[in-house]
Amino acid sequence: MLALAATEAGEFRQTVSLQTVDIPTDPPDFLLVQVAWSDLNPVDLQKLHSRTTDFPFVSGFSGSGIVQETSDEVAFPVGASVCFLLDPTKKSGSYAQYCRVDRRAAALVPPQITLKEAASIPLAGCTAYESLRKLGLLTESTTSVQTLLIVGGAGGVGSWATRIARAWHPNLEIICTSDTSRDWCLANGASRCIPHVLQELPGGPHGSVDAILCLTEPTPTLMNAMSEVIRPYGSICLVVAGPSIRSLNLDFVFFKSVTVYTETVFSCFRTQFSHSQPSKMMAQILNWMSTGRICAPLSPCLDEIDADWTKATVPNGILERLHSGHVQGKLVMRIGDSSVAGNVHDTDFVDAR
Amino acid sequence: MLALAATEAGEFRQTVSLQTVDIPTDPPDFLLVQVAWSDLNPVDLQKLHSRTTDFPFVSGFSGSGIVQETSDEVAFPVGASVCFLLDPTKKSGSYAQYCRVDRRAAALVPPQITLKEAASIPLAGCTAYESLRKLGLLTESTTSVQTLLIVGGAGGVGSWATRIARAWHPNLEIICTSDTSRDWCLANGASRCIPHVLQELPGGPHGSVDAILCLTEPTPTLMNAMSEVIRPYGSICLVVAGPSIRSLNLDFVFFKSVTVYTETVFSCFRTQFSHSQPSKMMAQILNWMSTGRICAPLSPCLDEIDADWTKATVPNGILERLHSGHVQGKLVMRIGDSSVAGNVHDTDFVDAR
Secondary structure, X not given: OEEXXXXXXXXXXXXXXXXXXXXXXXXXXXXXXXXEEEEOOHHHHHHHHHOOOOOOEEOOOEEEEEEEEOOOOOOOOOOOEEEEEOOOOOOOOOOEOEEEEOHHHEEEOOOOOOHHHHHOHHHHHHHHHHHHHHOOOOOOOOOOOOEEEEEOOOOHHHHHHHHXXXXXXXXXXXXXXXXXXXXXXXXXXXXXXXXXXXXHOOOOOOOOEEEEEEOOOOOHHHHHHHHHHXXXXXXXXXXXXXXXXXOEOOHHXXXXXXXXXXXXXXXXXXXXXXXXXHHHHHHHHHHHHHOOOOOOOEOOHHHHOOOEHHHOOOOOOHHHHHHHOOOOOEOEEEOOOHHHHOOOOHHHHOOOO | OEEEEEOOOOOHHHHEEEEEOOOOOOOOOOEEEEXXXXXXXXXXXXXXXXXXXXXXXXXXXXXXXXXXXXXXXOOOOOOOEEEEEOOOXXXXXXXXXXXXXXHHHEEEOOOOOOHHHHHOHHHHHHHHHHHHHHXXXXXXXXOOOOEEEEEOOOOHHHHHHHHHHHHHOOOOEEEEEOOOOHHHHHHHOOOEEEOOHHHHOOOOOOOOEEEEEEOOOOOHHHHHHHHHHEEEEEEEEEXXXXXXXXXXXXXXXXXXXXXXXXXXXXXXXXXXXOOOOHHHHHHHHHHHHHOOOOOOOEOOHHHHOOOEHHHOOOXXXXXXXXXXXXXXXXXXXXXXXHHHHOOOOHHHHOOOO
C-alpha cells in the first residue's frame, strides 16, 4: 500500500515521502480498515524526531475509514464506516491506505456524520473529552468551575474542548490564549481570547480561574503563570509532555492545594483498555454530533491548502501547516479518493455555537 | 503568658525556651482560648528554620482548650471545650498558654472526647481527611481504589489516614512504608508494612497500587518510585512541600494519565474558608469518634517521655522526639495543668481496628 512513511528519524521535509509499504498484518484479529481520512497532530511530527529504529515508520495516530476485514462481524461488519485511535507504539500509523485497528479503540460512524468529521474525533476530541471530565466539566450538575482557562485554545484539542465545554455549560467563562487566532477562538465559543496568561489575568494567592486546560508545553514560565492565576483548590490539566514535564515547580501550586491532572488518551493502550475506553468516548461524541449538540471544529485551513495526502509534504502542504504550530481548529487529511473519503458536507465549517 | 518561643531562626535546641510573651490581641473578634493541649508536627520545627523576622515566634499550629473570651456566645460560649487550627502566617502558635482562634477553624469538643484526643485532630486529622477525600476514599460507594499506599504511614497524618481509610473501607489493602514502626502500622490498620517503595512493590507501566498518599518529601528518588508503582489513571496526593516540590519529574506519571493532588490544610486561611471548612471537618471527625467509628491515633511515645511542655526542650523531651522523625502516631503536648488539660482516658491507646 501507499503511505507517507519516514525512512529515518528527523524533520519531516527530509524524511517523509510517499512510499510503498506492507499492509500491517499483526495482530490478525484486528479490524483492517481502508483509511479515508487521517487526522494530524503536533505529536505526529514529534514522533518522527524521537524514533530511532524500525523504519519505514508511518506517523499518524487516528483517522476514519471503511472496514475491509473483521473478526467481529456484528459490531464492525465489512463495509462499515468507523473512526479509530491507533497504538502509538506501533510503526504503522494512519498516514497510509490501510490500518490494523483494535476494535476497543474504534467506533461506528453513523450515516449523518461524514468520515472527514469523524476523523477529527479519536485523538483530539477524546483528549478534550477526558480532560474536561477530569476537570469536572462533563456533568450537568452544578460545578464549582465557573472560569476555565484553555492555554492554546485555537488548536485541535483546544477547539474541541471549547465546543464541548460550551455545549455543557452555556454560562461558563471560557478564556482561550492564542497569539494569532483571536477570531477563531471567539467564533468557536470562547468568552475572551488573550495573548498571554500572566499579563492578562489577575493572579496571586487568590487566583482568578477555577480550572486550566494546558495544551502547550508547561515551561517554567508558563507553569509559574498558571500557578499564579489558578484559584486555591483549583485544577490544572497538563496535556503536553515535552522536556518540561521532567522538572515542574509545584511550589505555589502546593500552597493552593491545587490538583494537577495529566492526560494522554494513549494511556488506554498501556492498560489494555481497563481504565479508559476510547470507543465509548468516540461513540458519545458521535452521538452529540448526531443530535446537533456539537459540531466538529474542522480547521478552516483546509479551505486554503491542499488536503490531498499525496501533496502533504510539498511547501505549504498540510504537514508544513501542522509544523508551523499555528493551526486553527482540527486538521485532517484526505487519504482515500472520493469514493472512500466521501463528499464534504456543507455543514463542515458551520459555527458550533 | 508563658510560651515555648523562639528568639531567632534556627534549630530548636538553640532557639526555643520557655518565655513570657504577650497574649495575642489581634483580631479582637476571635475566640481567646486557654490552651490545654498543643499538637506537634514536623512542620513546627521547619517553621523555626525558615522564619527570619518578627520574634519572639511561638510555633505550633493546632490544639485544644477552653474558651475564655468570645464574640460568638451561641456556638462557642465561655468555658466551652474546643479544638482549633491556627493561621500559619501568624507569630502566635499553640505552644503557649493562650491562642486567638478564628471560629471558622474551631469546633466544639463533645464531653465524651478528651481534650488530649481532640488536640490530635485539627492539623493531622484534617490533613488525612482532606487527602483521603481527594483520593476518592471518603465515600461508602464502590471506589476504584482497592490498594492505597501510604508513604510514611507511622506518623501523625499517616496514622490518622490509616484509621480513617480502614473505617470507611474494611477490605481496602493499605500498605504503609515505615523503616522502624512495622508493628505500629499493622496494629493501626495497615494490611502490610514495607520499608521502601521500590524494592517491595511491583511497578512499571501497569503499576500495582491505585492511590498513594505521600507524607514525606517527594525527592526525585521517591517520585520515581511512586511513578513506577502507581497504576495508570491512579492518584498521588503530596502533603509535604520541601525543596523537592520545586522540581518534580512528572514524566512517567504523565504517560499513566495520573492525577497529582497537593494538600495543605492551611489553604483554608488563604481563601478565607471559601473552599475548605476545617470546622466542619473537625466536627465530622469528632462525630466519628463519639460514635466509636474511629479512635484518635495518639502516640504511644507519650508513655515513654515527659509530655509536659515545660520540659519540652530538654534532652529526650518531646521536641527532640519530634525532631528525630521517627514518631509513631500523633504527638500532642500538655500545656495546661490537669484542671485545664483534663485526665487521660483509659481508651487513649486502644487499638482502632
